[in-house]
Amino acid sequence: MPQLRDSGTRALHATEPVPSAEMDGFCRIFGVETEYGVAVTGAEKPVDAGQVAMTMFQPIVSRSRSTNTYLTNGSRLYLDVGSHPEYATAEARDPREALAQDLAGEQVMRGLALKAQTKLRESYGAHATIHVFKNNVDSAGHAFGCHENYLVRRFVPLEAVEHQLLPFLITRQLYTGAGRMTPDGFQITQRADFLDEAVSSATTRSRPMVNTRDEPHADPDSFRRLHVIIGDSNRSQWSTWMKLAVTHLVLCVIEEAFRRGEPSGFEDWAFVDPAAANRAVSRFLDAPDAVLPLASGESVSALALQRRYFRAVESFVADHREAMDAAFAAGVPATGLSEKTVETTGEGLSGMTAGAGLASDYSAGSLTTVILGEWDRALRALEQGDYDALADRVDWAAKRRVFEALRRRRPEVTFAQLEQLELDYHDIANGRLYGSLTARSQMRRLLTADETERAIHEAPQDTRAALRGRFVEAALASGAQFSADWTHLTVTAPERREAVLLDPFEAAPTPEFSQLMESLGR
Amino acid sequence: MPQQFEQPQSQSQETHEDEALAQSATQAADQSQDQSDVLDSILDDIESTLETNAEEYVNSFVQKGGE
Numbered sequence: 001m002p003q004l005r006d007s008g009t010r011a012l013h014a015t016e017p018v019p020s021a022e023m024d025g026f027c028r029i030f031g032v033e034t035e036y037g038v039a040v041t042g043a044e045k046p047v048d049a050g051q052v053a054m055t056m057f058q059p060i061v062s063r064s065r066s067t068n069t070y071l072t073n074g075s076r077l078y079l080d081v082g083s084h085p086e087y088a089t090a091e092a093r094d095p096r097e098a099l100a101q102d103l104a105g106e107q108v109m110r111g112l113a114l115k116a117q118t119k120l121r122e123s124y125g126a127h128a129t130i131h132v133f134k135n136n137v138d139s140a141g142h143a144f145g146c147h148e149n150y151l152v153r154r155f156v157p158l159e160a161v162e163h164q165l166l167p168f169l170i171t172r173q174l175y176t177g178a179g180r181m182t183p184d185g186f187q188i189t190q191r192a193d194f195l196d197e198a199v200s201s202a203t204t205r206s207r208p209m210v211n212t213r214d215e216p217h218a219d220p221d222s223f224r225r226l227h228v229i230i231g232d233s234n235r236s237q238w239s240t241w242m243k244l245a246v247t248h249l250v251l252c253v254i255e256e257a258f259r260r261g262e263p264s265g266f267e268d269w270a271f272v273d274p275a276a277a278n279r280a281v282s283r284f285l286d287a288p289d290a291v292l293p294l295a296s297g298e299s300v301s302a303l304a305l306q307r308r309y310f311r312a313v314e315s316f317v318a319d320h321r322e323a324m325d326a327a328f329a330a331g332v333p334a335t336g337l338s339e340k341t342v343e344t345t346g347e348g349l350s351g352m353t354a355g356a357g358l359a360s361d362y363s364a365g366s367l368t369t370v371i372l373g374e375w376d377r378a379l380r381a382l383e384q385g386d387y388d389a390l391a392d393r394v395d396w397a398a399k400r401r402v403f404e405a406l407r408r409r410r411p412e413v414t415f416a417q418l419e420q421l422e423l424d425y426h427d428i429a430n431g432r433l434y435g436s437l438t439a440r441s442q443m444r445r446l447l448t449a450d451e452t453e454r455a456i457h458e459a460p461q462d463t464r465a466a467l468r469g470r471f472v473e474a475a476l477a478s479g480a481q482f483s484a485d486w487t488h489l490t491v492t493a494p495e496r497r498e499a500v501l502l503d504p505f506e507a508a509p510t511p512e513f514s515q516l517m518e519s520l521g522r
Numbered sequence: 523m524p525q526q527f528e529q530p531q532s533q534s535q536e537t538h539e540d541e542a543l544a545q546s547a548t549q550a551a552d553q554s555q556d557q558s559d560v561l562d563s564i565l566d567d568i569e570s571t572l573e574t575n576a577e578e579y580v581n582s583f584v585q586k587g588g589e
Binding site for chain 2: 037038039040041042049083084131133138139140142144401402405406409413414416417419420421423424432433436437440442
């Protein structure tokens with residue numbers, strides 16, 4: 001990661017103590033980092049995928065003199081080790097905003113890929129096709145990630161995350177897993193077989209489920225950043241939204257327990273062997289009722305454990321609904337994204353008519369209720385073994401349904417063909433399957449194409465990202481050389497100027513920021 | 523508000539839910555033909571994908587590094 005500074009270090013903290021106004025209550029910052037895989041088919045001569053990724057980033061390099069940059073929507077776009085294009089969403093206060101930013105990332109990657117493809121075809125023939133996979137495993141078994149970030153209050157100790165949150169994260173994959181065709185059968189997650197350590201400070205050396213490298217990108221006395229590695233990359237908008245939303249609710253319970261010095265109720269739910277539990281959850285379809293040993297001595301199925309989390313959160317929400325809803329409404333978005341409606345298309349579990357959606361609850365400010373309702377219904381469908389009922393919102397269920405239909409039509413279909421089809425589902429550049437499912441209303445969309453389009457250019461307006469977005473736009477317009485990271489904005493030439501933005505919840509310009517913008521002619 | 527997103531906690535809501543589910547089961551029977559038509563269309567959409575050399579396609583995707 002060239003030119004990136006480690007934010008939230010002690011040195012920075014020593015000079016810039018910023019007390020946060022958001023320590024009380026349930027406000028959160030959400031972020032999603034997605035690594036994409038690149039492949040080429042149909043070329044007339046061998047072509048190196050790394051080369052193709054570099055070609056994709058050529059427009060970025062000529063703009064920013066680096067393969068690592070920030071966009072006007074406040075998000076980060078870069079080329080990671082191993083030629084993985086990567087996109088990290090700008091700070092969002094709300095899972096829906098994070099979803100919009102993540103979808104914007106898909107569109108940005110798609111644009112870069114199609115441009116590179118045109119160029120590639122000049123030398124490699126008219127059929128050369130670039131595939132950009134939003135998935136987590138390649139054909140050789142290299143795993144890569146989709147990492148979620150949650151700003152968590154510092155008073156929650158790491159041990160609590162490991163013991164109380166990890167069992168939730170492992171079992172949540174029942175409705176957020178992306179699914180994968182393996183030689184051993186269809187699994188509901190992509191990466192369970194590649195993650196082995198529960199908590200670790202590194203990600204590339206070993207494969208932990210939760211990363212503890214402490215870079216809060218915020219006041220380190222107030223917050224830590226929880227870096228969740230165990231999630232799959234989702235095509236399903238519902239799943240991306242849901243995994244952020246439900247994890248947030250569980251974190252609220254844990255935070256409140258430590259704030260009050262009371263038990264959360266999750267203390268005895270840790271798995272004896274998290275990696276084994278994770279692999280078992282991934283094989284849910286083989287043995288839905290398989291029980292997993294807990295450290296407490298009890299054994300419980302993955303689904304039953306999810307139901308326990310649901311009940312605990314449900315009763316917590318009953319006492320804290322107003323404060324939890326207020327946390328989502330705390331920011332005052334100034335863009336069109338401010339209309340906090342989540343529209344869905346397609347049929348719901350109980351015969352909901354097409355077009356109706358989460359809108360009314362959300363706009364009435366009861367997002368917490370909406371999340372609980374969706375969570376309950378997903379668990380109920382699983383409890384009833386009605387997996388097709390989830391096929392319009394859960395990636396693994398959508399894949400499974402198509403695979404089964406294909407096997408009925410073409411009993412001779414090969415394993416390689418199913419593997420190919422599954423990769424195609426994740427191809428955001430030239431894939432057909434996912435697009436077909438959404439076009440035929442078999443997959444829910446929570447955001448309109450217009451909303452996604454807007455998120456490509458506009459940052460969330462109720463976080464620090466709004467300032468970063470304005471800065472990047474002004475720097476590009478003025479032709480100034482600039483660099484940035486999550487907490488710093490720097491003009492490097494002609495005269496070096498810098499603004500530090502340590503509070504991710506703060507969208508109002510600081511005097512320092514205003515001076516920086518003045519130097520750019522704003 | 524679409525009942526889809528109500529919380530099924532109280533007894534009355536639970537009953538309401540069950541009725542909705544029963545109703546949805548009847549609808550589901552009516553819709554199963556539609557559903558298989560839709561699935562057929564989706565399979566038609568992806569047919570051309572399956573005509574390419576699957577092994578070559580899959581093996582073309584080898585990535586190093588990450589995370």
